[in-house]
Amino acid sequence: MNISILSIGDEILSGDTVNTNSAWISQKITRLGFNVVNQVTCQDNKKEIISSIKFLLSFSPDYIIMTGGLGPTQDDITRKVIFDFFNVQEIFDEEYWQELVLKYKMLDKDVLDSNRSQAVIPSIGEVLPNPFGSARGYSFKKNTTKFFILPGVPSEMKGIMNETILLELKNIVIKPLLKKLIRTTGYAESVLAYKIKKITDLDHGCKIGYYPSVYGVDIRISSTSSSLLEKLFIGIQNILGDICFSHTKTPIEHLIVKKLSLMNKTISIAESCTGGLLGHRITNIPMASKVFNGGLITYSNKSKSRLLGIPKDLIDDHGAVSEIVAGKMSEEVRRRFETDYGISITGIAGPGGGTKEKPVGTVFIGISDNNSTKVSRYMFGKDREKNKLKTSQAAFDMLRLSI
Amino acid sequence: MNISILSIGDEILSGDTVNTNSAWISQKITRLGFNVVNQVTCQDNKKEIISSIKFLLSFSPDYIIMTGGLGPTQDDITRKVIFDFFNVQEIFDEEYWQELVLKYKMLDKDVLDSNRSQAVIPSIGEVLPNPFGSARGYSFKKNTTKFFILPGVPSEMKGIMNETILLELKNIVIKPLLKKLIRTTGYAESVLAYKIKKITDLDHGCKIGYYPSVYGVDIRISSTSSSLLEKLFIGIQNILGDICFSHTKTPIEHLIVKKLSLMNKTISIAESCTGGLLGHRITNIPMASKVFNGGLITYSNKSKSRLLGIPKDLIDDHGAVSEIVAGKMSEEVRRRFETDYGISITGIAGPGGGTKEKPVGTVFIGISDNNSTKVSRYMFGKDREKNKLKTSQAAFDMLRLSI
Numbered sequence: 001m002n003i004s005i006l007s008i009g010d011e012i013l014s015g016d017t018v019n020t021n022s023a024w025i026s027q028k029i030t031r032l033g034f035n036v037v038n039q040v041t042c043q044d045n046k047k048e049i050i051s052s053i054k055f056l057l058s059f060s061p062d063y064i065i066m067t068g069g070l071g072p073t074q075d076d077i078t079r080k081v082i083f084d085f086f087n088v089q090e091i092f093d094e095e096y097w098q099e100l101v102l103k104y105k106m107l108d109k110d111v112l113d114s115n116r117s118q119a120v121i122p123s124i125g126e127v128l129p130n131p132f133g134s135a136r137g138y139s140f141k142k143n144t145t146k147f148f149i150l151p152g153v154p155s156e157m158k159g160i161m162n163e164t165i166l167l168e169l170k171n172i173v174i175k176p177l178l179k180k181l182i183r184t185t186g187y188a189e190s191v192l193a194y195k196i197k198k199i200t201d202l203d204h205g206c207k208i209g210y211y212p213s214v215y216g217v218d219i220r221i222s223s224t225s226s227s228l229l230e231k232l233f234i235g236i237q238n239i240l241g242d243i244c245f246s247h248t249k250t251p252i253e254h255l256i257v258k259k260l261s262l263m264n265k266t267i268s269i270a271e272s273c274t275g276g277l278l279g280h281r282i283t284n285i286p287m288a289s290k291v292f293n294g295g296l297i298t299y300s301n302k303s304k305s306r307l308l309g310i311p312k313d314l315i316d317d318h319g320a321v322s323e324i325v326a327g328k329m330s331e332e333v334r335r336r337f338e339t340d341y342g343i344s345i346t347g348i349a350g351p352g353g354g355t356k357e358k359p360v361g362t363v364f365i366g367i368s369d370n371n372s373t374k375v376s377r378y379m380f381g382k383d384r385e386k387n388k389l390k391t392s393q394a395a396f397d398m399l400r401l402s403i
Numbered sequence: 404m405n406i407s408i409l410s411i412g413d414e415i416l417s418g419d420t421v422n423t424n425s426a427w428i429s430q431k432i433t434r435l436g437f438n439v440v441n442q443v444t445c446q447d448n449k450k451e452i453i454s455s456i457k458f459l460l461s462f463s464p465d466y467i468i469m470t471g472g473l474g475p476t477q478d479d480i481t482r483k484v485i486f487d488f489f490n491v492q493e494i495f496d497e498e499y500w501q502e503l504v505l506k507y508k509m510l511d512k513d514v515l516d517s518n519r520s521q522a523v524i525p526s527i528g529e530v531l532p533n534p535f536g537s538a539r540g541y542s543f544k545k546n547t548t549k550f551f552i553l554p555g556v557p558s559e560m561k562g563i564m565n566e567t568i569l570l571e572l573k574n575i576v577i578k579p580l581l582k583k584l585i586r587t588t589g590y591a592e593s594v595l596a597y598k599i600k601k602i603t604d605l606d607h608g609c610k611i612g613y614y615p616s617v618y619g620v621d622i623r624i625s626s627t628s629s630s631l632l633e634k635l636f637i638g639i640q641n642i643l644g645d646i647c648f649s650h651t652k653t654p655i656e657h658l659i660v661k662k663l664s665l666m667n668k669t670i671s672i673a674e675s676c677t678g679g680l681l682g683h684r685i686t687n688i689p690m691a692s693k694v695f696n697g698g699l700i701t702y703s704n705k706s707k708s709r710l711l712g713i714p715k716d717l718i719d720d721h722g723a724v725s726e727i728v729a730g731k732m733s734e735e736v737r738r739r740f741e742t743d744y745g746i747s748i749t750g751i752a753g754p755g756g757g758t759k760e761k762p763v764g765t766v767f768i769g770i771s772d773n774n775s776t777k778v779s780r781y782m783f784g785k786d787r788e789k790n791k792l793k794t795s796q797a798a799f800d801m802l803r804l805s806i
Contacts, residue, residue: 283678
């Protein structure tokens with residue numbers, strides 16, 4: 001089954017926006033076993049949109065998914081062009097309009113006349129509900145090709161895809177490509193590849209991909225045969241063991257919050273160089289309040305002494321970025337917030353502040369509980385933002401292996 | 404002058420690779436005044452490549468830039484297809500081959516027979532040197548359209564673009580497209596459009612686009628006439644005034660850290676529902692340590708009382724998410740960290756915890772300085788992560804307008 005994707009939007013053609021929509025859609029539908037034959041991006045004008053649709057139709061795909069151009073402002077003309085192309089009339093959906101008016105009222109916002117365009121529906125075809133916005137999608141059929149027309153705002157496009165289109169497509173495919181995910185952190189792609197080489201060198205009949213990011217390396221394997229896939233998966237898993245932290249896309253902080261919650265344990269954190277990132281990531285998880293009491297961002301040395309009670313002498317003698325200070329921070333924050341675990345981070349995020357002994361990227365992470373305090377030293381790169389992200393991931397990984 | 408971009412590669416169509424090449428090329432050439440009319444991605448096979456080229460040629464662009472499919476592995480058939488399409492012969496460039504052999508030797512790598520394909524050049528057309536790899540690019544002319552054919556590896560594509568193609572294109576353009584950016588936060592796209600309607604309805608001769616994100620709405624205007632662009636820019640700016648926080652892509656936290664640093668002022672923060680996000684964003688900026696002393700993440704009510712000194716009665720009487728608690732939090736954190744400004748955030752990020760009076764999305768943000776304390780109430784949506792991001796953006800915006 002073949003699918004084409006058409007993105008409409010000058011912001012993509014000018015390069016101001018990277019076309020992540022096409023990648024997201026492609027990934028989702030490829031996993032269902034569909035074949036994306038082409039992706040086209042065109043300008044938000046009638047001639048270009050029509051030519052692009054005709055070009056895509058020349059391949060007779062089973063589906064064409066279009067995104068972009070359904071917003072309320074004047075640069076969004078897609079709907080009109082599409083309705084003309086499919087030769088359907090505009091109908092004003094009074095009921096939906098009243099819903100919109102109410103929704104805006106509840107958000108304490110004025111609904112404007114320009115929003116009325118979002119209540120317009122076609123006389124034939126389907127309307128696709130938008131769970132995260134006011135611009136709904138449409139669906140039409142032309143010969144053997146079914147069209148889905150979606151807004152370009154990523155969250156809204158994804159909402160409609162997840163709640164309508166992917167459910168429909170899931171029911172169609174007979175032999176989907178099966179995939180497994182092995183998520184790791186703390187090891188380079190080449191090291192992981194070397195570790196599992198003796199298995200991957202065999203004729204395993206699967207496809208293997210390595211996807212490194214700042215959070216670690218994801219290993220993705222795929223095959224249409226579930227037995228071959230399972231065999232390779234178990235083989236890799238047996239070698240990597242604890243290095244793998246998950247087999248789903250769920251972020252590591254989610255796994256930790258869930259586990260702590262089941263254990264009925266609480267944590268608190270004392271962050272220096274990450275500046276609040278660890279707390280931010282924990283509190284992205286809805287049930288965080290069950291396990292996370294709070295934290296201290298002790299960015300200045302003075303705040304480390306005054307608010308966290310780290311003796312000034314200790315900082316003077318060993319430096320704020322040191323094993324002993326990290327350990328003490330984790331103990332003190334645990335005591336102050338009365339939690340089961342205390343986590344601490346102190347490091348040099350860069351670009352300045354490095355020394356020969358402790359270059360930029362040096363980080364100490366401490367974890368203390370009722371029995372003991374552990375501190376590990378890490379060395380990350382020179383990029384400040386990546387450094388913070390890698391540090392937070394390492395802290396979560398250390399915590400994962402401690403609880 | 405019109406340009407089309409053709410990307411070849413199954414990894415883009417499967418969504419495993421986001422097409423950043425097209426965005427990068429588009430941004431570079433749009434800045435030179437060229438107009439990108441379309442971007443197409445197709446599979447690495449003859450039929451698809453030829454159909455896509457013919458489709459792009461139907462718009463008679465001045466240039467077509469193709470990327471991908473020039474590597475040595477077996478799935479790279481682009482070169483053969485292109486040579487056939489332009490009806491040119493393959494010539495083996497013995498001199499370049501010797502260079503390659505030497506290069507590989509110096510890198511202690513074996514040169515493989517499959518690498519020989521990279522020494523193949525066309526009998527007519529140009530060869531474009533690759534400063535960062537062994538696959539060179541090609542250039543051909545078809546009627547009025549000039550083709551550039553480049554490898555898909557981003558660093559190599561960029562190398563050839565920077566060292567050959569962009570230099571050539573720079574010499575051609577007379578009238579580049581000029582752009583201006585107006586960044587706002589706190590107002591919906593439709594409200595902004597309504598506010599500036601009386602100007603944008605006039606014949607201003609510019610292009611206007613609205614780009615909403617969780618951080619606010621960017622308004623981008625462009626024109627080849629600097630006087631028309633300037634006129635529209637001033638008109639919009641006069642109406643929007645303080646609503647606009649920047650004319651560059653620099654994030655708002657950067658502007659704040661810079662301004663506070665120039666003023667020699669310091670801040671501290673007390674975060675509840677954002678859980679550390681505000682601190683994280685501030686500390687992404689290298690000079691943060693000059694202005695940011697630290698913060699408290701008082702996620703539990705107990706920590707608000709114990710560590711931030713908010714009277715338990717106050718929380719019991721008014722709720723932790725209340726104007727009075729937000730105000731007190733900003734004062735107390737300011738006092739504890741001895742800073743010029745104290746910023747506080749308390750709200751209901753969701754999905755649970757809402758009431759009729761204070762539904763999910765209710766947030767209070769407080770700012771206190773030596774003279775006074777201000778608190779504002781906000782209402783964001785139901786999505787927890789977006790809620791946190793919007794809250795942090797609103798806090799920065801409130802701080803921007805206070806300093």
